[in-house]
Amino acid sequence: MKKVFEMEDLDCANCAAKMEDAIRKIEGVTYVSISFMAQRMTIEADDAKFDAIMKQAQKAVRKVEPDCRILLK
Amino acid sequence: MKKSYFKRKHKRSLAEIIIAATLFVICAIVTRAGILPDMAWLPLILYLAPYLVIGWRVLWKAARNILRGQVFDENFLMTIATIGALIVGEYPEAVFVMLFYRVGELFEELAVGKSRASIAALMEIRPDCAHAEREGETVTVDPAEVAVGEIISIHPGERVPLDGTVLEGITTLDTAALTGESLPREAGEGDTVISGCVNLTGMIRVRVTKSYGESTVSKILELVENAGEHKSRSEQFITRFARWYTPIVVLAAVLLAVVPPLFMGVSDPAVWSEWIYRALSFLVISCPCALVISVPLSFFGGIGGASKRGILVKGSCYLEALAACDTVVFDKTGTLTEGRFSVTAVRPAEGVTESDLLYLAACAEQYSSHPIARALTAACPDHGEAHDVEEPAGHGVRATVVGRDGRPHRVAVGNTKLMDSEGAAWVSHSDTGTTVFVAADGRFMGSITVADTVKPDSAEAIAALRSYGVKRAVMLTGDSETTASAVARELGLDEYHAALLPADKVERVEALLADPARKGKLAFVGDGINDAPVLARADIGIAMGGMGSDAAIEAADVVLMDDRMAGLPRAIAIARRTLRIVKQNIIFALGVKAVILILGALGLAGLWAAVFADVGVAVIAILNAMRAMKTRD
Numbered sequence: 001m002k003k004v005f006e007m008e009d010l011d012c013a014n015c016a017a018k019m020e021d022a023i024r025k026i027e028g029v030t031y032v033s034i035s036f037m038a039q040r041m042t043i044e045a046d047d048a049k050f051d052a053i054m055k056q057a058q059k060a061v062r063k064v065e066p067d068c069r070i071l072l073k
Numbered sequence: 074m075k076k077s078y079f080k081r082k083h084k085r086s087l088a089e090i091i092i093a094a095t096l097f098v099i100c101a102i103v104t105r106a107g108i109l110p111d112m113a114w115l116p117l118i119l120y121l122a123p124y125l126v127i128g129w130r131v132l133w134k135a136a137r138n139i140l141r142g143q144v145f146d147e148n149f150l151m152t153i154a155t156i157g158a159l160i161v162g163e164y165p166e167a168v169f170v171m172l173f174y175r176v177g178e179l180f181e182e183l184a185v186g187k188s189r190a191s192i193a194a195l196m197e198i199r200p201d202c203a204h205a206e207r208e209g210e211t212v213t214v215d216p217a218e219v220a221v222g223e224i225i226s227i228h229p230g231e232r233v234p235l236d237g238t239v240l241e242g243i244t245t246l247d248t249a250a251l252t253g254e255s256l257p258r259e260a261g262e263g264d265t266v267i268s269g270c271v272n273l274t275g276m277i278r279v280r281v282t283k284s285y286g287e288s289t290v291s292k293i294l295e296l297v298e299n300a301g302e303h304k305s306r307s308e309q310f311i312t313r314f315a316r317w318y319t320p321i322v323v324l325a326a327v328l329l330a331v332v333p334p335l336f337m338g339v340s341d342p343a344v345w346s347e348w349i350y351r352a353l354s355f356l357v358i359s360c361p362c363a364l365v366i367s368v369p370l371s372f373f374g375g376i377g378g379a380s381k382r383g384i385l386v387k388g389s390c391y392l393e394a395l396a397a398c399d400t401v402v403f404d405k406t407g408t409l410t411e412g413r414f415s416v417t418a419v420r421p422a423e424g425v426t427e428s429d430l431l432y433l434a435a436c437a438e439q440y441s442s443h444p445i446a447r448a449l450t451a452a453c454p455d456h457g458e459a460h461d462v463e464e465p466a467g468h469g470v471r472a473t474v475v476g477r478d479g480r481p482h483r484v485a486v487g488n489t490k491l492m493d494s495e496g497a498a499w500v501s502h503s504d505t506g507t508t509v510f511v512a513a514d515g516r517f518m519g520s521i522t523v524a525d526t527v528k529p530d531s532a533e534a535i536a537a538l539r540s541y542g543v544k545r546a547v548m549l550t551g552d553s554e555t556t557a558s559a560v561a562r563e564l565g566l567d568e569y570h571a572a573l574l575p576a577d578k579v580e581r582v583e584a585l586l587a588d589p590a591r592k593g594k595l596a597f598v599g600d601g602i603n604d605a606p607v608l609a610r611a612d613i614g615i616a617m618g619g620m621g622s623d624a625a626i627e628a629a630d631v632v633l634m635d636d637r638m639a640g641l642p643r644a645i646a647i648a649r650r651t652l653r654i655v656k657q658n659i660i661f662a663l664g665v666k667a668v669i670l671i672l673g674a675l676g677l678a679g680l681w682a683a684v685f686a687d688v689g690v691a692v693i694a695i696l697n698a699m700r701a702m703k704t705r706d
Binding site for chain 1: 134137138141142143146147182185188189298299300302304312315316360361362365366369370372373
């Protein structure tokens, strides 16, 4: 399943790249791309574990930039 | 609205910068004036005031991030660099570095916010509401709630919320937001209207043909919003580069601080402090921010500027490919040519006028829906009645027509076989296109040629492409050899391949892709209707006339919203300019950093220069990147 999420308070371009790296390493994630300019994340991951993966992604994002949030719709 | 990107956070930063700068100046005056009692720790205490005002956020973030295992983060580097400066006794520099860093950071955020806002403004095509007619009443609802087949009314000044067909009313539509075309388009009963246009003059009632999610406006917004997803090679290079750059520079800083003193005087504190100071400038330079931010910002600006011109680019990688494009393959019909027939030559027989010939042909053909018949009827709109129409299959039409002389004639319009069966002595000319012959009461009246005409700006666009480095312009068509060669000659194309089936087109493009002589990228330009496989196969698939054709929007990498060829050279120009800006930024930022690193290692550049190489360069690169958004004609 491929989904697009908005990112709140993503303030640095380098951080976006780091987040991308970290999320790519989560098991079940097949594709991830974070656009710093558009403040969006496109992620493709296992349907069955999607919610769990998103929780982990959120954690990875916070680790890089503590104020940044993935807006889960 | 204008200042929405200037958030509370930014105001807070600005306040901190002003307070810290004031305190900094006071400290500098007080310490220089020599009025302080001679106590070594006093200046430190004094300078700590502005340092903490400006730096506490950075220190706090650094501490928090270390706890989370994020080392080489920019806050951490700034913290180490400035604390190091305080330890070696360079108090003013510690404060200055922190101050400058925060100024740069604020500036960066504002610049990014501003370009985001202006691109968002470009895409202000989202309709707010639709007035649907339900059970005799007009209700205002969200466009997403309107079903296909419902009737909506659109008042002057409103945005068309959904794609549909006009049932009633005449108006002009402003399509500028979609196509970049400033000339308004007229729409009347039966015409299609596209969501996202602005209704200018009259009220219209429209039957909705597409749901909101499927309508043009949603497709375009989705496309532009996802444009960041397909990253260019330059962007990937920079992120990969940044991953290595910071650790390497930090390691170099450590070595610079430790190794030389081991040889030059392990026991001399002055030597240590000198080399540590030099190493600190490395730490300040080691942030890759300028690069990492300016490259995507340039691409984002380029994509935004292009969309203002009615050129939608699906990602920065396509902008990059477009700039390197040296082979362009065109589909003929609908791309280079108008895609509809019109009369190109009228050859009346002796004693017949051109207008009489057209009149007879138009009368006889008026009931046929064949494209050639449509072209003939369009050439003479004030034609008269026809009856007893028969269509001998594969030959043409016979009908009884009242001629301009007021008498009925048995008119035959068709090919030479039809003429022969009429017993008419036909004469043929070598006009390009499809020729139909006309006879009245068995007498040959003349011939009319209809052809698909070349778009007025095609030749100019191809010439412009050449000036942008396109070496090979190829045309593929399903049309006949004669038509293809005439069009190719008229437009100055390098090659053409005629009489191709859709599958042949893919094969041809594959052959061109495999050509070892080709150095750049291959772009295919089509109208998107039956080109999907070729569009997908080419390095860059470009669809023309995206207005109303969502198949094109989906299959292509670049969509030219209006039907004009002029958009193609313009797209390449924008792509090249963007790439030029990206390259300038990469070279400039890396160059300045390299120079300052060398000077820093030699002890010729202090922290002041280092902080310029970091933040100053970032600011200049960002300003340069923002130029990408501005497009010229």
